[in-house]
Amino acid sequence: MHASSHSGKIRAGRPVDWHAAVDGGKRETFDGNDQPARLFEGNPDSPLLVVCDHASAYIPPRFKNLGVDPRTLASHAAYDIGALGVAREFSGMLDSPLVVSGVSRLVIDCNRSPDDEQSMPSQSEIFHIPGNRNIAPADRRDRIENIYQPFHDLVEAIANEMKNLSVMVSIHTFTPVFFGKRRQVDIGLLYDQDRRLAEKVHDIASQERGVRVALNQPYTAQGRFGHTMQRHADPRGLPHLAFEIRNDWVREPTEQVRWGRFFAGLMLKAVDELAPIVDSA
Numbered sequence: 001m002h003a004s005s006h007s008g009k010i011r012a013g014r015p016v017d018w019h020a021a022v023d024g025g026k027r028e029t030f031d032g033n034d035q036p037a038r039l040f041e042g043n044p045d046s047p048l049l050v051v052c053d054h055a056s057a058y059i060p061p062r063f064k065n066l067g068v069d070p071r072t073l074a075s076h077a078a079y080d081i082g083a084l085g086v087a088r089e090f091s092g093m094l095d096s097p098l099v100v101s102g103v104s105r106l107v108i109d110c111n112r113s114p115d116d117e118q119s120m121p122s123q124s125e126i127f128h129i130p131g132n133r134n135i136a137p138a139d140r141r142d143r144i145e146n147i148y149q150p151f152h153d154l155v156e157a158i159a160n161e162m163k164n165l166s167v168m169v170s171i172h173t174f175t176p177v178f179f180g181k182r183r184q185v186d187i188g189l190l191y192d193q194d195r196r197l198a199e200k201v202h203d204i205a206s207q208e209r210g211v212r213v214a215l216n217q218p219y220t221a222q223g224r225f226g227h228t229m230q231r232h233a234d235p236r237g238l239p240h241l242a243f244e245i246r247n248d249w250v251r252e253p254t255e256q257v258r259w260g261r262f263f264a265g266l267m268l269k270a271v272d273e274l275a276p277i278v279d280s281a
Contacts, residue, residue, distance in 0.1 A: 046096040080174075
């Protein structure tokens, strides 16, 4: 983690103008622009890169909302509710670059391999997606080439530019009730091949009273749910972590700020404790 290097240490930064990134704490849309990906700049010398691959509920006009109703567009099926606000505060507090996806995961899920049938789902939990039934090959290529690929190209480009890069983190939220069953976790810490960072954050977060914290819950990143980290963190041998928080805790901007700062505090403690282990490896 290069904790002994001044330029390569994760440090607390300044809170960001999160009002510019969230629409009243409801649907994040990037002002309706067809931006498949967006960079919120941070310190280029930071060792931390943050990604938010389910940041937006925006569906470009050519997809005609995929035939879904307003309830679906406002649901967890369309995007990770509150994740963008949390990610903005988290990355701002740590003065680190943040790459976000600008299109709803109903169009294409950037955290799934394009080969995964659920990357363009015709049904997401209880929600039907008519526009994803019998997708024509040309339409599928369009989504991959013009939405999925630009997001991952931007993540890759920023990662390559960050000379001190040694940690990658993604921010997600989840619905506390899935298929009618209440999940038994409040915060999930997901990892794929490298569990060091997740375990250290878990040790620290578990000391928080009234918060149920679990590793690789409510689902695991060691498979189809960890595509972004598998594509960008694993090949670089980077310690990585996906924060998952229940979305009813981050629906309002003030809540997003609170939990973004909480996660930033966890990271600062975790990397300081991990640094001697990682640097000597």
